[in-house]
Amino acid sequence: MKTFTDDGPRHAISRAVRDVGERITDVAETPVWSMTADEAGATLVELTRLSARVAELEARVAVHAASVDVGSSVGATSTQAWWATQTLQTHRTAAAKIHLAEALGRWHVVRQALSSGAILTEQAQVITRALEDLPDDVDPETRVLAEKHLVDLAADHDAADLRRLGRGLLEVIDPAAGEDEERRRLEDEERKARQKMRLTMSDDGHGACHGRFTIPAAQGAMLKKILQGIAAPKHQTAVHGPGVERKPSPERMGAALCELIERYPTDRLPNAGGVNTTVVITMPLETLLGAEKAATLDTGDKITASQARRLACEAGTIPAVLGGKSEVLDLGRTRRYFSKAQHLALGIQQGGCTADGCDWPPSMCHAHHDRFWAHGGNTDLKDGRLLCPRHHARAHDPTFTMTKLPGGKVAFTRRT
Structure with a gap:
């Protein structure tokens, strides 16, 4: 130099x-410990x-x-x-x-x-x-x-x-x-910005999908607000229980995006080849009834049985239930999903997630069949209950037991 x-x-x-x-x-090696706070x-x-x-x-x-x-x-x-x-x-x-x-x-x-x-x-x-x-x-x-x-x-x-x-x-x-x-x-x-709109997605072959996108600022702000609304609980402790570390923001936003995709109403989706572009989950009857055999999406991707049963309750997917020779026994039901009016009524009746200790509001909850739809449960108010996404997942997780409590609440305990 x-x-x-x-x-x-x-x-x-x-x-x-x-x-x-x-x-x-001259002052390169001069210590600074004697500086007062004001002087520093x-x-x-x-x-x-x-x-x-x-x-x-x-x-x-x-x-x-x-x-x-x-x-x-x-x-x-x-x-x-x-x-x-x-x-x-x-x-x-x-x-x-x-x-x-x-x-x-x-x-x-x-x-x-x-x-x-x-x-x-x-x-x-x-x-x-x-x-x-x-x-x-x-x-x-x-x-x-x-x-x-x-x-x-x-x-x-x-x-x-x-x-x-x-x-x-x-x-x-x-x-x-x-x-x-x-x-x-x-x-x-x-x-x-419209000319630069891009979306790329790739499956890493190990159960995860990676992607990048560029969209106009207005739509980006709208998406961010939607995801923040889904991801922002009032009290993390009440939702996750004491001692559970709060997930970092990118993790919460990723979970919110998944929920947005899962819960997007199928009647808003366009048709492709005359068929609504709804995701179809193919599963054996025993999987829907509680067995642990994997299910298959119509995209060819495999998912666990517990996730398949949870998604079967969502309006964004249709479960195609197969018999012993892979014949279709059931492809959804006309009344499988709770209507908007029913969801509002459940919110008025139950006030939010019915899991004991959870305070998620009705607008952020899923409508769950008290008696599993796969077991003959009806889509009626008397058979419905609101559960937040976390507790809804537990309701379909075979490692947890859901117990009804006096007053209409439910509690989850891990099976031993």
Whole structure:
């Protein structure tokens, strides 16, 4: 890495950089334990501001270095490439710094604010990007007002807030033009987002499916709200029992997505080849009655018997029950599922999940047949009960026993 020559730097900025480096070297091994809390806080803030001031100085020198073709004497393709090689920073980082340095040369109010430490480097990056996104027909006076407006906002807003505020910048400084520009920008963003819509899914062959998707922001926000509504219980302890560790958010959101898929109403699904695109579970009669033989989805995937029995209660699947010679004995029933009105009535009667100690509300519960549908249970209010997804799974899990309690509640105990 290049360093100052032995006879020392001659330019004032170069000498200042050398002096600051020497002062920092003097305290490199100085312990900080004797700092008071107030002094440590003040020093931390000042170091942050100092890093911004150094970044502005670095940007100014970088622009000058590019103008005098630093690196050309050793065959570097550009000053940016030479800088990245000499300092071992990535070319992407060096490019971002050069981009900011060039922008600061055009936006003097931002440069002065960064030089004084009034704004941070990431704030300067956001501000200059917002200013350069202004339409070409914005006059110079309006651009100056916009620059000052964003720099003033930086005193109270971090880079994330400034990015959002910068999107509506023109509407603030020129409301009439801003409204038209916002409409054009949103239409353009929505058009590009629709063009980028993607969904890829792959089965790893070990019981899990992996996927990635890109959808427009509006639909993403809608999906997130739906999943958060499914995933957010009021009291985790009441639902999972004492001593159970709360699952991390991605895990809860994944479980919520599974529930959304399982419970999506089949009457809302489109037809494919004249048949509703409902998932069909094929299972032997003994599986539905309690045996542990695996079931098969119409996609060819295998699932456990307990999951098959649980899904057989859901409106998003149809169980195809097979006899001894694989003939179809039953393909659903007209009245297998509780209607919306029945679900509402159960909610009024039972108030939510009927498992003892659970407080999930009716809107987040499944309607379960007290006497299993496979055992001849009827889809009537007197035979129905509300169970949250966790307790509904236990109702169909052969490792648990469900016991009715006085007052209409049920309790689950693990079989021994």
